Amino acid sequence: MFPLDPTDELFQFTSLPSQQNAIQHQDNKLSFTTCIDTAHLPRKRNYSRQRKSSAFVGDKDDYRSDKKKRKMIHRDVERQRRQEMAVLYASLRSLVPNEYLKVTRSVSDHIYETVNYIRHLQDKIQELSDKRDCLKKLSNTSNNVAPDCPTSCLECSCVTVEPCWAGVEVLVSTGFTQGLPLSRVLSVLTSEDLSIVSCSSTKVNGMLLHSTESEVNDGAGASMYLSYRRKLADLKVKTSSKILKW
Amino acid sequence: MFPLDPTDELFQFTSLPSQQNAIQHQDNKLSFTTCIDTAHLPRKRNYSRQRKSSAFVGDKDDYRSDKKKRKMIHRDVERQRRQEMAVLYASLRSLVPNEYLKVTRSVSDHIYETVNYIRHLQDKIQELSDKRDCLKKLSNTSNNVAPDCPTSCLECSCVTVEPCWAGVEVLVSTGFTQGLPLSRVLSVLTSEDLSIVSCSSTKVNGMLLHSTESEVNDGAGASMYLSYRRKLADLKVKTSSKILKW
DNA sequence: ATCCCCACGTGTCGAA
DNA sequence: TTCGACACGTGGGGAT
Numbered sequence A, B: 001m002f003p004l005d006p007t008d009e010l011f012q013f014t015s016l017p018s019q020q021n022a023i024q025h026q027d028n029k030l031s032f033t034t035c036i037d038t039a040h041l042p043r044k045r046n047y048s049r050q051r052k053s054s055a056f057v058g059d060k061d062d063y064r065s066d067k068k069k070r071k072m073i074h075r076d077v078e079r080q081r082r083q084e085m086a087v088l089y090a091s092l093r094s095l096v097p098n099e100y101l102k103v104t105r106s107v108s109d110h111i112y113e114t115v116n117y118i119r120h121l122q123d124k125i126q127e128l129s130d131k132r133d134c135l136k137k138l139s140n141t142s143n144n145v146a147p148d149c150p151t152s153c154l155e156c157s158c159v160t161v162e163p164c165w166a167g168v169e170v171l172v173s174t175g176f177t178q179g180l181p182l183s184r185v186l187s188v189l190t191s192e193d194l195s196i197v198s199c200s201s202t203k204v205n206g207m208l209l210h211s212t213e214s215e216v217n218d219g220a221g222a223s224m225y226l227s228y229r230r231k232l233a234d235l236k237v238k239t240s241s242k243i244l245k246w
Numbered sequence C: 001a002t003c004c005c006c007a008c009g010t011g012t013c014g015a016a
Numbered sequence D: 001t002t003c004g005a006c007a008c009g010t011g012g013g014g015a016t
Helices: A017-033 A062-095 A107-141 A182-191 A225-244 B017-033 B062-095 B107-141 B182-191 B225-244
Strands: A159-163 A168-175 A194-204 A207-216 B159-163 B168-175 B194-204 B207-216
Antiparallel strands (some): A168 A207, B159 B168, B168 B207
């Protein structure tokens, strides 16, 4: 490259392609390995600070010179643009954990892995916040005293009806403030042909836990196993659906 | 561009720079607006499927022709590479939510916003999993079954120790399959100077819920309120930490 | 000595 | 017209 005419207007680093480029290149490759934290770049483009071709009075062949200047300016602008891109690539790469960009070093590989990484991040956030929401909801409608399984947290009702020694154990856990009054629970239970044998209420960490044991009233304990199971299942549905309709 | 010599070897789309480029350009800009889901690209480069210059026997000026062919091949390869980059950019962009890439449309802006977005994602994950870990730790050292405050829902432990009519109610919920055997629970309880008054086990949604009521053995019910509270608190820690060490 | 990748300078198109 | 952005073709350097 012949140096063109060394115009006064041009500034900064004039292009020295053969040598300088090699250096830039090398530098660039190095910067890929280091962790770069350049997020707060001045965003809007401010290339081309030149004054606007200075109201060209003058000879006719200034036209030629002007054209060359424009080209040089353009060239520099493009160079700066490329540099910015390189910096952006680097900062992008510095964000992606090393196990993603395996052995590969090319920019396209990096971007590809970045895409995968972003997907992974999104999935992870989705998973985490799903779990969180589930727990939150569970603690709001609040029912199951026991945490069920960690993977699939059930949207379960706050009422469990289970067989017990005497007959049926109904466990109701409810919020302390806005919760279900005990009287309501009891009235529902008695309306289901249950005679309540014992009833205890405990406050567990701000939750009320009403535990009642009842005998099933019809047939006076003549509960064959099958019918018992059926009744129980039936009762579960009825009781919980009734009580849950606050 | 004069068409060079139309060599037989060249294939596919020969470059038609003036027109074709415009079309490509347009097409590319369009593809930026749509949502592209191209993550499963064949990753390793497979440009340049040409046969290897076919063992060049022949005239001396085949050298010239060969050189030109190489250039054309190179040109095509580069074009493909650029296309791939464009696709990657597009798929990157399609992952970043719209509020990030404000009005800007340039590739560097997109990458810049991508960087910010990744940072945001990482922060969010950090926050979420921090909360989660905190809750987990909290639930390991302490022992609440019920979620206390609605914002921080506990990944709660399986043991609660609460006052009850008779004395102390210990509730242990455990997994059905890999869980804590009841005998283990009972042995821990008896080792804590608790005489078990009643014990019931129910299965709730695949979880075993062991509910035991015990009297505190020393002082035989001479539990002043304060000492009772202290004992209870003490018991909570000891029992849950013991039992939880499965 | 082939392939791959990168940076370069340039032409050009669309929008201020 | 000017300016920003993109695709292009090309040279060169570094791998395998």
